Amino acid sequence: MVEFNRRLQAGTNDPNLVFPKSAVPRWLPPQSGSPVWNDFFVAVEGSAVRGAYAIKHERLFIRGKGIVNIACYHHSLAEGIVDRSYASVGALLARDALAREPLLYALGMGGSDSPIARMIKALGFSLTLLPFYFRVVHPTKFLREMQALRAQRWRAVLLDLAAITGTGWLGIKAAQYFGRRHRGATDFVAEEVNEFSTWTDHLWDQAKSFVTMAAVRDSETLRLLYPPDQNTLTRIRVSRGNQVIGWAVVGERRKDEKFGTMRVGSVIDCWASPENAGAVVQAAAKALEKRGVDLIVSNQAHEMWCRSFEQNGFLKGPSNFVLALSKKLTELLQPLQETRPSFHVTRADGDGLPNNF
Numbered sequence: 071m072v073e074f075n076r077r078l079q080a081g082t083n084d085p086n087l088v089f090p091k092s093a094v095p096r097w098l099p100p101q102s103g104s105p106v107w108n109d110f111f112v113a114v115e116g117s118a119v120r121g122a123y124a125i126k127h128e129r130l131f132i133r134g135k136g137i138v139n140i141a142c143y144h145h146s147l148a149e150g151i152v153d154r155s156y157a158s159v160g161a162l163l164a165r166d167a168l169a170r171e172p173l174l175y176a177l178g179m180g181g182s183d184s185p186i187a188r189m190i191k192a193l194g195f196s197l198t199l200l201p202f203y204f205r206v207v208h209p210t211k212f213l214r215e216m217q218a219l220r221a222q223r224w225r226a227v228l229l230d231l232a233a234i235t236g237t238g239w240l241g242i243k244a245a246q247y248f249g250r251r252h253r254g255a256t257d258f259v260a261e262e263v264n265e266f267s268t269w270t271d272h273l274w275d276q277a278k279s280f281v282t283m284a285a286v287r288d289s290e291t292l293r294l295l296y297p298p299d300q301n302t303l304t305r306i307r308v309s310r311g312n313q314v315i316g317w318a319v320v321g322e323r324r325k326d327e328k329f330g331t332m333r334v335g336s337v338i339d340c341w342a343s344p345e346n347a348g349a350v351v352q353a354a355a356k357a358l359e360k361r362g363v364d365l366i367v368s369n370q371a372h373e374m375w376c377r378s379f380e381q382n383g384f385l386k387g388p389s390n391f392v393l394a395l396s397k398k399l400t401e402l403l404q405p406l407q408e409t410r411p412s413f414h415v416t417r418a419d420g421d422g423l424p425n426n427f
Contacts, residue, residue, distance in 0.1 A: 131285075
């Protein structure tokens with residue numbers, strides 16, 4: 071595996087093209103009776119590794135069908151990235167994963183036009199872009215540092231001018247303020263908690279009737295995804311009176327060139343019934359603002375959560391976050407045109423944790 075990683079890095083100058091060297095996953099290792107765990111697989115030619123991928127086994131709730139066992143295909147790396155004579159390895163990896171786990175999905179992938187997205191689409195996967203939302207906390211820094219908007223010199227000049235004159239600050243604040251469709255709720259209390267215990271089970275049972283599909287988010291699963299010793303993420307419990315009404319997980323994203331020197335926070339995961347979703351979004355955003363981030367982002371699939379983010383001043387931006395469902399999994403979710411708006415998928419799904427969001 072060391073030589074495989076070295077060849078990929080040497081051929082691409084990308085330090086992130088690395089597959090774990092240990093056969094036992096550090097994140098979600100297999101454990102007896104665990105509801106969610108990772109497995110690693112490698113493709114070899116003689117003694118040389120030519121490809122590798124990971125599968126995250128988990129449980130999925132589907133309305134009308136109950137709980138089914140599925141898997142997420144992630145961290146697929148193939149020699150074909152740097153040597154065209156191994157161009158077929160990527161497809162072989164995906165076919166092998168499908169043979170092991172027909173109810174398979176993938177998430178993220180950098181957009182529907184990325185090589186891996188095109189490849190699995192050719193294998194019969196259905197692809198859907200999940201909406202992206204953002205809220206600018208510090209407009210001036212956003213204008214000066216958002217490299218994705220400054221690629222062309224004339225745009226960079228206009229953004230600098232907007233920052234200097236204050237028109238950019240005013241425009242962003244106005245767009246976010248007038249994007250709100252109601253006054254924010256104030257009758258809730260948000261608190262940080264060290265772990266998700268059994269109080270989350272009632273919320274899971276209560277709110278799952280509002281989704282057509284969601285990875286299980288009961289206390290057993292949440293404690294594995296967000297263990298108490300995972301201190302890079304913040305768990306938030308939201309209550310009204312003596313009743314817990316929802317929860318969220320937030321964190322600061324790792325540095326990314328497209329964000330310059332900005333500190334970027336992410337609403338990674340969330341759960342609540344429709345009438346309480348707005349309070350959870352507010353609580354998550356306030357927690358990130360308290361941490362001093364310059365920009366808050368989130369990807370959401372469910373129309374209820376999309377609406378709640380928009381109603382709380384988040385703007386919708388271009389997305390490159392793809393949900394890909396295998397043919398067998400797509401069949402379980404038919405009619406897709408009707409079930410798709412109520413899928414609950416966030417950055418926490420797939421391989422999005424603990425530091426990859």
